[in-house]
Amino acid sequence: MKGNFQKNPMYKDGILILWDPAPYDADTYQWFKNPEYNFIEPYRKYRMANPEQPFYIMKPRTLWQLWNIIQENSPELIIPDPASSGTLGIMLMMNICDEVNVYEFLPSSRQTDQCHYYSRYFDTACRYGDYHPLIYEKKIIKKLNQGTADDIYKDGKVTLPGIRDLQCPAPTQ
16 A cells, blocks of 8 residues: 555545455455455554544455456457556446546546646556556446536536446346
8 A cells, every 4th residue: 555545644534445456366365365465454554543434445356347347348358457446436436326427537628648636647648548448448438428528528527327226137038
């Protein structure tokens, strides 16, 4: 966990969700025994110091279920890399909220090469994806948008439906 997580005031309020990628077919036990990042001890220390703050660990299978959705909606085979934290956050919010408004995930005409809203790191690869299947994530978000093209290109705003009450029809045989 980066950025002096234990002491950074940005993390002292709200609900925290930690995720760590795992191999595509790893189960939770395999992942926990061999995580990509050493998060277990920092997580334990943070929980001890902040027992009242909600702090969850996302099952790695969730990352790959989202990747499966991205792959199913892509015209070609994509490299199996986890979705971006932005797409993970959007997915989580769509499961909680009736409507989700996202800004500059699909860049407006003001687009820059700044990678994240919270840092001054610039790289054109951040817009299209280098490690994450970002271009395919953006295509799905654009497809789900309930706003107008003008909302996207002028204001950088995407309006997405909540899915917590979504009822999928049973598959037909």
